[in-house]
Amino acid sequence: MTDIRRNVPVLEQLAVLKRGVVDLVTEEDLKTKLERGTPLRVKLGADPTRPDLHLGHAVILRKMRQFQDLGHKVIMLIGDFTAMIGDPSGKSKTRPPLTLEETRANAVSYLEQCKLVLRSDPEVLEVRFNGEWLEPMGYADIIRLASKYTVARILERDDFTKRLAAGTPVQMHELLYPLTQGYDSVALEADVELGGTDQLFNNLVGRALQRDYGQAAQVVMTLPLLVGLDGVEKMSKSLDNYIGLTDEAHEMFAKLMKVPDTLLLNYFTLLTDLSEARIEELLAGHPVTAHRELARAVTAWLHPEADLDAAEERYKAVAKGGIPENIPSVTVPTEELNADGVVGLFRLVALAGLEPSNGAARKLIQNRGLKVNGEAATDPQTAVTIPAEGLVLQKGKDKFVRLLPAT
Amino acid sequence: MTDIRRNVPVLEQLAVLKRGVVDLVTEEDLKTKLERGTPLRVKLGADPTRPDLHLGHAVILRKMRQFQDLGHKVIMLIGDFTAMIGDPSGKSKTRPPLTLEETRANAVSYLEQCKLVLRSDPEVLEVRFNGEWLEPMGYADIIRLASKYTVARILERDDFTKRLAAGTPVQMHELLYPLTQGYDSVALEADVELGGTDQLFNNLVGRALQRDYGQAAQVVMTLPLLVGLDGVEKMSKSLDNYIGLTDEAHEMFAKLMKVPDTLLLNYFTLLTDLSEARIEELLAGHPVTAHRELARAVTAWLHPEADLDAAEERYKAVAKGGIPENIPSVTVPTEELNADGVVGLFRLVALAGLEPSNGAARKLIQNRGLKVNGEAATDPQTAVTIPAEGLVLQKGKDKFVRLLPAT
Numbered sequence: 001m002t003d004i005r006r007n008v009p010v011l012e013q014l015a016v017l018k019r020g021v022v023d024l025v026t027e028e029d030l031k032t033k034l035e036r037g038t039p040l041r042v043k044l045g046a047d048p049t050r051p052d053l054h055l056g057h058a059v060i061l062r063k064m065r066q067f068q069d070l071g072h073k074v075i076m077l078i079g080d081f082t083a084m085i086g087d088p089s090g091k092s093k094t095r096p097p098l099t100l101e102e103t104r105a106n107a108v109s110y111l112e113q114c115k116l117v118l119r120s121d122p123e124v125l126e127v128r129f130n131g132e133w134l135e136p137m138g139y140a141d142i143i144r145l146a147s148k149y150t151v152a153r154i155l156e157r158d159d160f161t162k163r164l165a166a167g168t169p170v171q172m173h174e175l176l177y178p179l180t181q182g183y184d185s186v187a188l189e190a191d192v193e194l195g196g197t198d199q200l201f202n203n204l205v206g207r208a209l210q211r212d213y214g215q216a217a218q219v220v221m222t223l224p225l226l227v228g229l230d231g232v233e234k235m236s237k238s239l240d241n242y243i244g245l246t247d248e249a250h251e252m253f254a255k256l257m258k259v260p261d262t263l264l265l266n267y268f269t270l271l272t273d274l275s276e277a278r279i280e281e282l283l284a285g286h287p288v289t290a291h292r293e294l295a296r297a298v299t300a301w302l303h304p305e306a307d308l309d310a311a312e313e314r315y316k317a318v319a320k321g322g323i324p325e326n327i328p329s330v331t332v333p334t335e336e337l338n339a340d341g342v343v344g345l346f347r348l349v350a351l352a353g354l355e356p357s358n359g360a361a362r363k364l365i366q367n368r369g370l371k372v373n374g375e376a377a378t379d380p381q382t383a384v385t386i387p388a389e390g391l392v393l394q395k396g397k398d399k400f401v402r403l404l405p406a407t
Numbered sequence: 408m409t410d411i412r413r414n415v416p417v418l419e420q421l422a423v424l425k426r427g428v429v430d431l432v433t434e435e436d437l438k439t440k441l442e443r444g445t446p447l448r449v450k451l452g453a454d455p456t457r458p459d460l461h462l463g464h465a466v467i468l469r470k471m472r473q474f475q476d477l478g479h480k481v482i483m484l485i486g487d488f489t490a491m492i493g494d495p496s497g498k499s500k501t502r503p504p505l506t507l508e509e510t511r512a513n514a515v516s517y518l519e520q521c522k523l524v525l526r527s528d529p530e531v532l533e534v535r536f537n538g539e540w541l542e543p544m545g546y547a548d549i550i551r552l553a554s555k556y557t558v559a560r561i562l563e564r565d566d567f568t569k570r571l572a573a574g575t576p577v578q579m580h581e582l583l584y585p586l587t588q589g590y591d592s593v594a595l596e597a598d599v600e601l602g603g604t605d606q607l608f609n610n611l612v613g614r615a616l617q618r619d620y621g622q623a624a625q626v627v628m629t630l631p632l633l634v635g636l637d638g639v640e641k642m643s644k645s646l647d648n649y650i651g652l653t654d655e656a657h658e659m660f661a662k663l664m665k666v667p668d669t670l671l672l673n674y675f676t677l678l679t680d681l682s683e684a685r686i687e688e689l690l691a692g693h694p695v696t697a698h699r700e701l702a703r704a705v706t707a708w709l710h711p712e713a714d715l716d717a718a719e720e721r722y723k724a725v726a727k728g729g730i731p732e733n734i735p736s737v738t739v740p741t742e743e744l745n746a747d748g749v750v751g752l753f754r755l756v757a758l759a760g761l762e763p764s765n766g767a768a769r770k771l772i773q774n775r776g777l778k779v780n781g782e783a784a785t786d787p788q789t790a791v792t793i794p795a796e797g798l799v800l801q802k803g804k805d806k807f808v809r810l811l812p813a814t
Contacts, residue, residue, distance in 0.1 A: 146580035173553035
């Protein structure tokens with residue numbers, strides 16, 4: 001890990017920090033804060049209801065890391081208290097209430113994943129929970145907080161405007177959440193708040209509230225929402241167009257090789273340190289070369305220990321329809337075999353962990369999603385004998401498991 | 408004082424309770440609740456920032472008293488907690504924050520005045536303070552409360568709609584107050600809430616919230632806002648078109664004699680028990696007879712001990728330009744006299760307490776608002792000698808003070 005660079009000239013810091021940024025409110029304020037010469041407090045709000053991070057999150061975490069590399073302190077704010085409340089009206093599926101245990105477990109997993117990108121030493125990483133200041137707040141405190149902001153400004157938020165216009169109910173408490181989130185910035189005395197472009201409004205509330213509470217207003221910096229592998233929608237786990245932060249190196253490499261050409265510039269800018277000149281050069285050349293460079297850079301970043309050549313070899317073998325060398329193996333227990341020493345193919349798929357149940361395994365085969373030793377399977381009931389050298393099951397393009405007989 | 412009448416048939420109760428009412432949401436619900444046969448809990452929210460009550464308030468207090476006379480329990484709810492918070496944005500002049508001491512002092516004075524109309528025995532009068540349930544509420548409770556109501560419904564309130572349309576700021580906390588007021592009904596398990604027509608919206612919020620909290624919805628009953636002596640504006644102290652609940656009997660009588668003819672029906676209906684037939688008869692007759700009946704009925708109600716004949720005599724004397732018999736007297740200290748034994752007329756006005764300062768006294772005389780022994784005064788500087796029998800100053804039509812020399 002490289003050392004933290006301190007006292008980097010302000011203009012040089014600005015050049016690094018502005019890369020890939022969409023909104024910067026305001027550059028002037030950021031400059032003034034950097035000129036102060038003391039470390040900035042850089043806030044990122046984490047949603048502990050969604051603990052699975054992907055490259056979309058990594059875009060923002062990279063920016064946080066850039067702040068750390070320049071000696072600034074990043075603050076991961078876990079909304080534990082708000083997560084416990086969730087949406088008490090029960091109308092939002094995106095905000096189911098969590099128990100304190102769930103929230104804490106999610107927070108631990110969230111932070112672990114963040115540390116794949118962030119420096120974890122306490123000088124540049126602070127983790128806070130908003131229950132710290134929300135739990136003791138009373139009615140009078142909330143009235144005082146709410147008095148700082150006008151209804152008109154809250155309703156300017158795009159989704160509120162649209163829902164009210166469409167006659168879709170907006171519950172009163174939803175209006176309080178942006179204020180709460182803004183108050184978090186007051187409590188943390190944040191100098192900068194980072195977020196996706198969808199957080200611009202909320203983070204500007206924080207900026208305004210800090211002024212009302214007599215603090216210097218935080219700089220609001222937004223980064224693009226990364227488009228997923230489908231080339232259309234924002235990367236998200238539920239759309240299955242994502243590359244997980246904890247995906248294995250070979251998986252990550254293979255997925256990156258499939259990024260749509262139109263997104264290459266975006267991915268290079270947001271997920272690598274390649275210079276603009278180099279990116280331009282790559283985009284002008286053959287797309288496979290560009291993809292290869294992207295896949296190597298991102299995989300090396302998130303898996304510093306990985307053997308990139310092996311990952312690439314494996315990708316090529318699979319692309320040609322071959323079977324890669326290092327694949328996981330599962331031994332089939334003898335009690336799974338029937339009197340003739342055979343077992344149903346669907347059962348092997350389930351035992352291999354390629355599908356969660358026998359039913360799902362049957363469906364996979366019926367849908368032509370499985371190969372056995374490279375040949376497409378058609379009948380879930382096929383009786384299979386497992387040879388001593390094993391049998392390779394392949395689900396889709398890149399999921400392989402070798403089944404071995406019990407000895 | 409008449410006895411409480413219990414077990415009055417529901418239809419008879421309804422007839423009394425509906426008199427003068429503007430909104431009744433719903434009559435069916437009220438009937439059902441009365442049929443229950445147990446005393447209803449009838450809530451009235453009191454604003455301890457405005458402790459001076461007038462006949463406008465008496466309209467609602469009379470209705471509360473009617474409930475008491477039928478054996479129901481009225482609950483005076485003092486918004487002590489909300490008054491202490493006031494309008495923390497400082498933008499509303501109508502909601503200055505009060506200290507706990509001010510709030511309590513106001514509440515005591517408020518309740519004393521209410522008891523001029525209400526029965527005070529605890530079986531039918533309960534006094535509560537909303538700090539009881541608001542003080543212990545935390546952030547999570549408020550989010551839960553807010554989740555019960557939609558933004559669209561809150562914004563339907565007339566003044567919010569108008570202010571938002573006009574671009575006049577509405578602070579977020581103002582949206583929380585109707586919810587709070589509604590929650591008071593939940594905490595009190597109110598069966599009925601009374602208020603002026605301007606409270607219809609807020610009280611319907613309480614009705615809706617009770618349902619959300621699993622209670623039977625309160626009946627909302629509104630009464631007209633009484634028009635003041637100017638015949639145009641709602642009665643209010645600041646417009647000086649009011650008759651105070653604590654005005655002296657002769658003052659009250661005289662003011663009632665000046666109620667505009669167009670308001671007589673209203674005043675009779677809302678402030679007396681006269682039958683519809685009797686009211687009709689009076690309105691068809693000579694207006695002075697109607698005024699006299701109104702003045703006697705209302706004065707007798709609020710000053711049961713008063714000598715109505717004396718009040719009427721005094722009124723007549725003043726109306727003829729005479730000086731009434733029993734008027735307050737003030738002795739002028741010798742140190743106020745100059746070397747010649749005289750004193751400036753303006754100074755006497757101030758000493759008599761007819762104006763708060765010498766400046767205001769000068770202005771009164773310049774504006775031809777003062778008579779001395781029945782003659783209009785013109786010059787504030789007139790040097791006056793006070794004769795042994797005294798000197799009568801008269802401000803307007805009905806304010807008299809006799810000044811006496813020190814002996």
